[in-house]
Amino acid sequence: MKVLSSKKILKYQYVVGLILFLVIISIMNPRFLTLSNFLNVFRQISLNSIIAAGMTFVILTGGIDLSVGSTLAISGAIAASMIASGVNVGIAFFAALAVGALIGTFNGFVISKGRVPAFIATLATMTLVRGYTLVYTQGKPISTGYEKSAEAFAKIGEGYLFGIPVPIYITAIIFALSFYILKYTRLGRYIYALGGNEEATFLSGINTNKVKIYVYTISGIFAALAGIIITSRLSSAQPQAGSGYELDAIAAVVLGGTSPSGGVGGVIGTIIGALIIGILNNALNLMDVSSYYQLLAKGVVILVAVLLDRKNK
Template sequence: MKTSAVLNGATIKKENKLLKNKPLIGLIIFGVIVSILNPRFLSTANLLNILRQTSINAIIAAGMTFVILTGGIDLSVGSILAICGAVSASMLAGGVNGYIVLIVTIILGTILGAVSGSFISYGKLQAFITTLVAMTLLRGATLVFTDGKPISMGFGENAELFDTIGGGYLFGIPVPIYIMIAVFAVCNYVLKNTKFGRYVFAVGGNEEATKLSGINVEKLKVKVYAISGGLAALAGIIITSRLGSAQPTAGTGYELDAIAAVVLGGTSLSGGIGSISGTITGALIIGVLGNALNLLDVSSYYQMMIKALVILAAVLIDRKTHK
């Protein structure tokens, strides 16, 4: 009996380990298949390009992970990216110091996220509806602010600073990749090694029990959406820097890519289960998928359909796995 129990326990541990590493295994298998179909995939230039393109979605997805872990959703991140990018470009064009622009823009995104979180926590509104309204409202505000036209960052020292953030290189590696790694390192530490991180998992696991244990769930949710908004603003700065201007339509559809990255990374949409390491793997899967379709000359119309099917498959797998 004891031997049987030990064997069963070992089997369960192996299964859990396999499930935990499933996104990474999927990424490796996918990478091998693409490299066979197109040898250019494994070139250093292409791999760095994938990482740079993935950095935007990965940074947004890091914030989205906190939200989904609590059982919520944030559809406003793409619009926050757009409005923050427009504000930062406008401030730079007006001659404001680049460091001040960076701080103010991230604070703006954090506040916008916190406002949505407040309506969800204290107003008892559904996260889907609240962030959908925020998405529409902020997209309209961006079009009004920019008059529907791109805003150039201008020239001078401020523009040079922002050029480095989005388009610079350090030791031959694009700066956005370093920013992505830093964001994931901090988020991973917060979730794994702080009380706040444990409370995030607790809320997603059982919100009522968490409340009864004396944790201020409402305040925690506001903080979670604030983190999501702040990281979306950071992504807005990077993409504005890379393009050299703020586009009024920037960030359209980014919320879906971020959600897909989180789910592909093994985070449950019902909350309480997931990891930052899984999210970055999910973001890389989406980045590799997009890059592979481009290398294989697949039409952009078909790419949208394929991405949609991948997201659907991820949700179905998530539902089956965590059931």
């Protein structure tokens, strides 16, 4: 094994920061360093992590996706109503993902072919999809009901496999897949190129529109997956589910060292970013800090981390 150079260590500053953070918290609160608490943290961050993984693809191209929270809500609502009417879990699952993919593809089209800035385009879809969710649900929660499939559906968010919550497995699969795509495939290479220099990417013979459509579609699918998990866990879909989730996802991505202007970063950073936010929340909870202060602390951590990152560059 190669010895880590100082540059490499800098690159892993987040890991170092995270470990330091863990040590301090466990000294302050012994309850923190228990397996059950850890599984708890991981399950809590799974939603944000999955959305943030999709957001990483988008931000790497230099874009942004504000519509993920709304996508989560509509996908969950559609899954819930399908399950309630007795549809097979697999069909409901893929239907919900398809809805997410559709919204993402729509975003990608508007942004690439329509040449609308991503911020504006996804702001519009965010509002539009939230509006449609309210119309669809009549503003009321949709219960997954008591059909046979509801029981199976509940396992997605609530179930355990070998003592570990199912959402943790899903998160792991999503991150492995994202890592693979970004590191080893053509699409991954194109994503970094696009974020680094769009004009050069176009002149290199790459269909930049297609790459953009792909990343927003991925983001939409991941958001829908998060929608399925939360609906399963609550056994109902809330019309306001996912509000503000886009900001948590963006925070995790940027905290993980992915450049907001694109081209630099990756999903490993994002999982660490999501972990930092998750552990911070958990630790403050264990220490009985009020949720108002938690928000305050989260803001400070994000700001400090990003400033440190700037300084290193």
